[in-house]
Amino acid sequence: MITASAYTFKILRADRKKPDDTPRFQTYRVKVIPGLTVLGVLNRIRDEIDGTLSFRSSCRSAVCGSCAMVINGRIDLACRTQVASFGTNTIILEPLPNMEIVKDLVVDMTPFWKMYETVKPWLIRKSTDPEKEIAQSEEERSRIDQFINCILCACCYGACPVIARDPEYLGPAALAKLERFVLDSRDERPDILLDDVNNERGVWGCDTVLKCIEACPKDVRPTDSIVGLRKALVGKKVRRLFGTKK
Amino acid sequence: MMTVSHDVVIVGGGLAGLRAAVGLCRKYDVALLSKVHPIRSHSIAAQGGINAALANNPDSRDDTWEKHTFDTVKGSDYLADQDAVEIMCREAPGIVYEMEHWGCPFSRFPDGSIAQRPFGGAGYPRTCYSTDLTGHVLLNTLYERAVMMGVTVYPEWYVTALATDDGVCHGVVAFDLMNGQIVPIAAKATIFATGGYGRVYFYSTNALINTGSGIGIAYKAGVPLKDMEFVQFHPTGLIGTNILMTEACRGEGGYLVNNKGERFMEKYAPKAMELAPRDIVSRSIQTEINEDRYFEHPLGKYIKLDLTHLGEKKILAKLPGIRKICLDFIGIDPILEPIPIMPCQHYSMGGIDTNARTATEVQGFFAAGECACVSVHGGNRLGGNSLLETIVFGKIAAGAIDEYLSSGAAVPKEKIVIRRAGDLEARIAALVSGGTEKTFVLHGELAKTMSANVGIFRQRTETEKALEEIGRIKERYRNVGISSPSRHMNYELMNAIELEYMLDVAHTIALGAFLREESRGAHFRTDFPKRDDEKWLKHTIARMADGTNPDISFRDVSITRYKPMERVY
Numbered sequence: 001m002i003t004a005s006a007y008t009f010k011i012l013r014a015d016r017k018k019p020d021d022t023p024r025f026q027t028y029r030v031k032v033i034p035g036l037t038v039l040g041v042l043n044r045i046r047d048e049i050d051g052t053l054s055f056r057s058s059c060r061s062a063v064c065g066s067c068a069m070v071i072n073g074r075i076d077l078a079c080r081t082q083v084a085s086f087g088t089n090t091i092i093l094e095p096l097p098n099m100e101i102v103k104d105l106v107v108d109m110t111p112f113w114k115m116y117e118t119v120k121p122w123l124i125r126k127s128t129d130p131e132k133e134i135a136q137s138e139e140e141r142s143r144i145d146q147f148i149n150c151i152l153c154a155c156c157y158g159a160c161p162v163i164a165r166d167p168e169y170l171g172p173a174a175l176a177k178l179e180r181f182v183l184d185s186r187d188e189r190p191d192i193l194l195d196d197v198n199n200e201r202g203v204w205g206c207d208t209v210l211k212c213i214e215a216c217p218k219d220v221r222p223t224d225s226i227v228g229l230r231k232a233l234v235g236k237k238v239r240r241l242f243g244t245k246k
Numbered sequence: 247m248m249t250v251s252h253d254v255v256i257v258g259g260g261l262a263g264l265r266a267a268v269g270l271c272r273k274y275d276v277a278l279l280s281k282v283h284p285i286r287s288h289s290i291a292a293q294g295g296i297n298a299a300l301a302n303n304p305d306s307r308d309d310t311w312e313k314h315t316f317d318t319v320k321g322s323d324y325l326a327d328q329d330a331v332e333i334m335c336r337e338a339p340g341i342v343y344e345m346e347h348w349g350c351p352f353s354r355f356p357d358g359s360i361a362q363r364p365f366g367g368a369g370y371p372r373t374c375y376s377t378d379l380t381g382h383v384l385l386n387t388l389y390e391r392a393v394m395m396g397v398t399v400y401p402e403w404y405v406t407a408l409a410t411d412d413g414v415c416h417g418v419v420a421f422d423l424m425n426g427q428i429v430p431i432a433a434k435a436t437i438f439a440t441g442g443y444g445r446v447y448f449y450s451t452n453a454l455i456n457t458g459s460g461i462g463i464a465y466k467a468g469v470p471l472k473d474m475e476f477v478q479f480h481p482t483g484l485i486g487t488n489i490l491m492t493e494a495c496r497g498e499g500g501y502l503v504n505n506k507g508e509r510f511m512e513k514y515a516p517k518a519m520e521l522a523p524r525d526i527v528s529r530s531i532q533t534e535i536n537e538d539r540y541f542e543h544p545l546g547k548y549i550k551l552d553l554t555h556l557g558e559k560k561i562l563a564k565l566p567g568i569r570k571i572c573l574d575f576i577g578i579d580p581i582l583e584p585i586p587i588m589p590c591q592h593y594s595m596g597g598i599d600t601n602a603r604t605a606t607e608v609q610g611f612f613a614a615g616e617c618a619c620v621s622v623h624g625g626n627r628l629g630g631n632s633l634l635e636t637i638v639f640g641k642i643a644a645g646a647i648d649e650y651l652s653s654g655a656a657v658p659k660e661k662i663v664i665r666r667a668g669d670l671e672a673r674i675a676a677l678v679s680g681g682t683e684k685t686f687v688l689h690g691e692l693a694k695t696m697s698a699n700v701g702i703f704r705q706r707t708e709t710e711k712a713l714e715e716i717g718r719i720k721e722r723y724r725n726v727g728i729s730s731p732s733r734h735m736n737y738e739l740m741n742a743i744e745l746e747y748m749l750d751v752a753h754t755i756a757l758g759a760f761l762r763e764e765s766r767g768a769h770f771r772t773d774f775p776k777r778d779d780e781k782w783l784k785h786t787i788a789r790m791a792d793g794t795n796p797d798i799s800f801r802d803v804s805i806t807r808y809k810p811m812e813r814v815y
Contacts, residue, residue, distance in 0.1 A: 017426075017734060035486060035545070035576075043454075047686035051729035051738035056282070059453040061489040062574055063382060063567075064286040080574045102424060103735040109283070122390040123349030132300075133346045135358035141351060148351050148376070148383060152285050184351070219570075 004031035012094045014101045038078040039067055055105040065153030069105050070094040075155045075215040096158035112154045115170045119178040124189040140185035147180035149218045156212035156222050162205050169205045172212035172222030179225030203229045248429055252277040255418055255433035257405045259284025261636035262615030263439035264388040267397045269644025278397055279420055281404040285389050288441050288453040292381025293492035295373035297630035298338035302359040306370035311335040313369055321367040321523045322624025323767035324810035330602040330620045337638045342374050350387040352376050363497045365629045367523035373630040378492050378567040406670050406743055408467035409663040415611035416658040419667045426733030428670050430663040434655040435610050435647045442616040446752045447591035448693035451483050451490040460617045462747025464598045469606050471788045472599035472619040475758030475769050478627055479702050480592030481527040486545035487575050488590045493629040496520040498564050503550040504539040518815035525626040525768040528589040532702045543586055550584035595623045604643040614639040625767020677742050680727030685742045688719050696752055700759050705773045709760035716753050754788040754796050779810050
């Protein structure tokens with residue numbers, strides 16, 4: 001037998017189109033069966049209680065990155081968070097920080113995508129491509145393993161204290177994406193592209209307080225990428241000073 | 247009303263749509279509309295791989311595209327159009343190399359070549375992969391390419407209607423979710439890459455966005471649909487959530503086990519075992535469940551997918567995503583315990599009727615990917631062929647549209663698009679002042695009737711029941727209301743609009759299943775358990791006739807080299 005327990009959900013309601021209304025928490029009481037996820041409850045609230053509630057969702061299996069939000073103070077994907085995992089029957093839901101609220105739990109991710117595009121997130125080649133695949137050893141491929149797992153959900157972007165005080169900062173996801181290409185044995189991006197992040201807006205802006213690692217639902221460690229890029233930049237500077245080659 | 251115009255409008259930001267956009271954006275003014283940000287598209291969830299006869303695997307040195315073609319045709323139960331399958335399989339190696347050159351991080355063999363694994367129904371290990379995240383890496387790669395090339399994207403713009411008139415397409419009516427505005431978009435060429443209809447079923451591996459509304463929108467605009475009764479049920483959906491457990495689990499050596507501890511596939515496919523095609527494995531699992539050789543879970547009856555003998559190292563290296571999903575969603579570590587699975591709806595073989603150049607009967611309207619039916623999958627799709635289809639036919643669509651535009655396409659009539667936008671305005675007004683019926687209630691009833699009556703095993707009385715039920719839900723749909731007139735980020739409104747199309751899509755599936763009195767591929771009729779080539783070696787074509795009922799006709803299958811034989815695995 002499955003028995004349902006009573007939960008109280010407090011969800012932040014806000015609307016960019018109604019700037020005069022201050023954001024407020026709205027309370028919903030629902031019965032929850034074991035195993036139900038926060039996304040499962042959100043869908044039920046929108047269906048059965050309040051059709052005006054807005055939130056994003058799609059894959060419900062933690063791969064599409066749509067449903068990042070703050071759940072009882074912790075940033076995570078609503079679809080992979082079990083309601084019963086908090087040891088309390090009150091669940092508070094808020095939109096991701098560091099971005100403007102469009103409506104309720106939906107934020108405007110334009111700045112996040114702008115930062116992503118800034119780092120030129122694509123494979124850059126100078127050599128002519130071979131007829132078949134560009135050879136890559138298993139070891140070379142494994143260097144980019146963790147960065148490939150990024151689903152661009154912006155959990156890290158919402159958790160980053162640097163973005164909170166400096167919206168010009170590129171942020172963890174964009175820098176992790178850059179490192180994914182820098183570490184790719186097939187990528188031939190000119191050094192000058194790294195200079196674009198050799199500043200406080202880029203790799204030197206990071207506080208290395210690891211909030212992004214804590215927030216990542218896919219076990220990516222964006223701080224590793226930032227440290228890796230710093231090392232690459234310092235190495236390049238040393239080579240330039242001493243005139244040594246790579 | 248603001249109107250927009252482009253040379254080409256692409257609807258859908260998954261693999262097929264992005265590949266078409268990348269192929270067209272340098273030469274034409276292209277706009278890509280997607281109801282979610284493109285990177286959230288359901289292509290992202292594909293796990294196991296993409297088929298191409300690269301012959302990289304030491305066990306596949308003599309693999310060829312012709313052998314890939316044969317496997318695909320046999321897997322389709324001879325319903326696929328063989329000329330189209332030849333095109334797809336011949337293009338496959340080039341497509342995989344192109345994606346690799348664009349940065350796709352495929353897993354590698356020790357010699358540095360793209361790794362390939364065995365998959366169901368394939369004579370050779372030809373499925374190229376990136377661990378168990380192949381869709382994720384392919385979608386990221388194509389999106390990166392689209393960003394590099396500056397493709398114009400309208401993210402979270404939902405298309406509600408196709409503006410056709412007299413056999414010509416003039417564009418689409420779009421709804422900008424973020425701003426809540428209706429925008430008519432005129433275009434010389436329109437392509438739908440809107441994905442499948444999994445959410446018409448109650449048990450589905452599909453994302454919540456996979457309503458199939460694109461297919462329903464085309465159908466309502468007069469474009470015929472093809473082979474809608476062919477619905478793929480994936481053998482291994484996680485119990486409860488129905489999240490996909492990739493075929494690669496079995497490709498890497500996983501077993502299916504019943505409550506007697508038997509690897510029961512030896513009864514059904516003694517040679518191929520767990521790697522028989524999906525239709526056969528799903529029926530085998532369902533038979534084991536129906537004959538009481540199942541396990542019990544509070545969430546339902548299940549069969550075990552056992553990976554434990556593969557060992558920690560192999561699971562972490564080849565199936566890390568599966569392990570993480572199991573840990574996150576059911577608290578099971580597949581290194582230590584078998585995974586509880588059941589078959590559930592997974593893929594739409596049928597869809598918008600296109601030719602092998604992605605063109606439809608309507609001038610200026612094209613379709614590619616899961617929403618389209620070329621047909622390269624016929625009665626049953628092989629694992630690893632859907633990612634392939636999206637990219638191959640996305641690319642072919644770009645070429646076909648280029649030809650169409652450079653040979654003097656019709657000038658789109660803005661007036662017609664604006665008129666259709668007016669229809670949406672009226673529709674929304676009706677929903678706002680609407681009745682007491684709720685979208686989610688009707689959707690739930692539709693999905694339950696489809697899973698119960700048009701599932702893995704079908705029979706006349708059940709399909710009749712489904713048709714009656716769909717008719718009743720359609721009646722009730724006329725009385726649907728929504729709670730708020732506010733238009734921006736109003737998902738309740740979008741769901742209500744989409745349900746109309748879901749009902750039409752379900753109607754064509756159930757009617758096709760009712761009419762086809764044979765068993766072929768994924769369509770299994772217990773009252774007609776044999777394939778009947780004499781009567782039924784043909785495609786089902788469904789057209790919207792009187793605004794309510796589909797008008798059904800049939801079309802011959804294109805057969806080039808492979809005469810239909812009995813399918814034994």
